[in-house]
Amino acid sequence: MRSTLRAVVLLVIAAGVMVGCGSDSESSSGTTVDITAANIAFSTTDIRVAAGDVTFVVKNDDALEHNLTIDGGKADKDVEAHKTIKVKANLPAGTYAFHCEYHPDTMKGTIVVT
Numbered sequence: 001m002r003s004t005l006r007a008v009v010l011l012v013i014a015a016g017v018m019v020g021c022g023s024d025s026e027s028s029s030g031t032t033v034d035i036t037a038a039n040i041a042f043s044t045t046d047i048r049v050a051a052g053d054v055t056f057v058v059k060n061d062d063a064l065e066h067n068l069t070i071d072g073g074k075a076d077k078d079v080e081a082h083k084t085i086k087v088k089a090n091l092p093a094g095t096y097a098f099h100c101e102y103h104p105d106t107m108k109g110t111i112v113v114t
């Protein structure tokens with residue numbers, strides 16, 4: 001009886017682990033670019049990606065709000081203090097300037113899409 005109980009417990013644990021592994025992150029196509037905003041500056045100012053869907057993961061390490069704006073109306077999204085956001089943009093080949101709406105003088109860069 002005791003070994004049967006143990007087998008059932010192990011089976012339940014195994015099933016739980018399998019369910020946990022199965023629920024992976026959502027399937028995403030395209031490129032992901034990580035940008036960190038810290039000390040009123042972007043960690044990356046010279047971005048190069050392939051044309052198509054690009055997901056920008058913007059992490060704000062500062063205690064004030066930032067923003068990611070990509071020229072040409074490709075993106076415009078705020079990032080609250082100590083938050084991380086995802087911004088999706090479909091970018092055809094070309095060169096795009098990006099900046100933070102609140103600190104455009106110090107937080108800006110270029111995205112080269114090929």
Ligand SMILES: [Cu+2]
Pocket residue numbers: 040065066067100101102103107
């Ligand atoms: Cu900013």
